[in-house]
Amino acid sequence: MAANTVTLIGNLTRDPELRYTTGGRGVASFGLAVNRRYQQNNEWQEQTSFFNVVCWGELGENASATLTKGSRAIVAGRLEQRSWETQDGEKRSVVEVIADEVGPSLRWAQAQVERTERTNTGDGGFSGGGGGGAAPSRAPDPVYGEEEPF
Known part of the structure; x- marks a missing residue:
């Protein structure tokens, strides 16, 4: 390999x-x-x-x-x-x-770390974004699955 x-x-x-x-x-x-x-x-x-x-x-x-x-x-x-x-x-x-x-x-x-919200874009990718309200449903990350980055 x-x-x-x-x-x-x-x-x-x-x-x-x-x-x-x-x-x-x-x-x-x-x-x-x-x-x-x-x-x-x-x-x-x-x-x-x-x-x-x-x-x-x-x-x-x-x-x-x-x-x-x-x-x-x-x-x-x-x-x-x-x-x-x-x-x-x-x-x-x-x-x-x-x-x-x-x-x-x-x-x-x-450095100051500011976490961005991950949302499913529908094409298998994710896009950042803020906003209030209910947490959006999202598919598992293709690399990390359900694991949160931090």
Whole structure:
């Protein structure tokens, strides 16, 4: 069995850009700079790697509402390669991180957690939302089942 998981900790290089598919599903993307500091021949070296991160659905909406350029974040997800052809006929390819979880790093900051209500959208997904009244009925989360996140 092949595993394709990655966990990155770094700083956002740009504000998350939130867009919506024609079906109304949110997708946010942002850049993440990951610094590595190591010693070579008794001299400190620094290397920076840049990654494009894609967050789908409610995760993308929440990331877009929470994170900004310069924020330190933790991203857990998988690597995925995407290919396309430009208008000039050139073939292009990119490897992106498709996020499963995103959160602010608390190493040098504090964060306030505001829980959003999960509701069933009818298409198997969930959407956030507030509102009073009776709690909406919802289907089990496809990953966590009936388990509450916190």
